[in-house]
Amino acid sequence: MTTTESGRGRDGSANQNSASRSGRRAFLGIVGAATGAVTVLTVGQSFPGLRGTNVFGPRDGKGPQGLPVNKTAASAEVVADATDPRWRLRVGSSARQMSWSRQELLELPQTEVDLPIACVEGWSTSAHWSGVRLRDLLAVVGGTGADGVQVRSLQPRGAYRVVDMGPEFADHEATLVALAVNGQPLDLDHGYPARMIAPNRPGVLQTKWLDRIEVLG
Numbered sequence: 001m002t003t004t005e006s007g008r009g010r011d012g013s014a015n016q017n018s019a020s021r022s023g024r025r026a027f028l029g030i031v032g033a034a035t036g037a038v039t040v041l042t043v044g045q046s047f048p049g050l051r052g053t054n055v056f057g058p059r060d061g062k063g064p065q066g067l068p069v070n071k072t073a074a075s076a077e078v079v080a081d082a083t084d085p086r087w088r089l090r091v092g093s094s095a096r097q098m099s100w101s102r103q104e105l106l107e108l109p110q111t112e113v114d115l116p117i118a119c120v121e122g123w124s125t126s127a128h129w130s131g132v133r134l135r136d137l138l139a140v141v142g143g144t145g146a147d148g149v150q151v152r153s154l155q156p157r158g159a160y161r162v163v164d165m166g167p168e169f170a171d172h173e174a175t176l177v178a179l180a181v182n183g184q185p186l187d188l189d190h191g192y193p194a195r196m197i198a199p200n201r202p203g204v205l206q207t208k209w210l211d212r213i214e215v216l217g
């Protein structure tokens with residue numbers, strides 16, 4: 001298990017000052033924090049979708065926010081970690097490690113895309129996503145998607161816990177760390193606090209409940 005507080009922030013020695021070396025990195029890095037930084041908790045923070053969580057998961061094409069749910073947060077055993085106010089998305093390369101809270105991600109430039117989720121189980125539904133370009137986050141740690149990335153979910157087990165994303169997705173301008181769908185904060189069952197969304201990528205690889213993204217190569 002890698003999502004306990006003590007498990008976070010031990011692997012990074014990144015210094016935020018190095019973000020000032022380029023304007024782009026400084027711009028994006030300013031609201032991020034070097035791994036291990038103290039997190040300010042938001043009092044009264046709400047967790048969209050927690051109330052509506054359905055243990056069995058609607059597989060009949062209906063789901064929250066007009067989008068089917070393949071695997072619910074409850075069945076993936078991520079509810080506690082995904083709603084933990086200390087959650088931070090960790091992004092790393094061999095050069096440096098950074099992390100962002102959901103609020104910090106929301107303060108970065110947001111990109112909107114219309115992209116479908118296409119599930120091998122036989123449904124495909126288009127949705128309007130918004131979030132931060134993966135490219136932009138990789139740039140902050142001095143990386144690119146040119147060699148692909150490894151994407152890790154908060155999920156403690158299961159086939160889609162860790163997946164590799166090739167350069168055709170990792171380097172694509174429409175590939176987002178999505179924070180909202182169809183005009184609302186991501187429902188917990190759709191991957192709150194953040195999920196991957198990439199064009200022309202099988203649904204199985206649109207990782208929900210992001211934990212960590214690591215630059216390969």
Ligand SMILES: Nc1nc2c(c(=O)[nH]1)N[C@H]1C(S)=C(S)[C@@H](COP(=O)(O)O)O[C@H]1N2
Pocket residue numbers: 067068069070071076117118119120153154155158160161189190191203204205206207208209
């Ligand atoms: N962490 C994680 N992400 C996941 C899955 C999963 O089981 N675990 N299922 C995938 C599958 S098979 C599909 S089709 C999409 C469905 O996304 P949705 O439930 O938001 O519609 O999420 C993908 N992301």
Ligand SMILES: [Mo]
Pocket residue numbers: 070118119120121203204
């Ligand atoms: Mo799927």
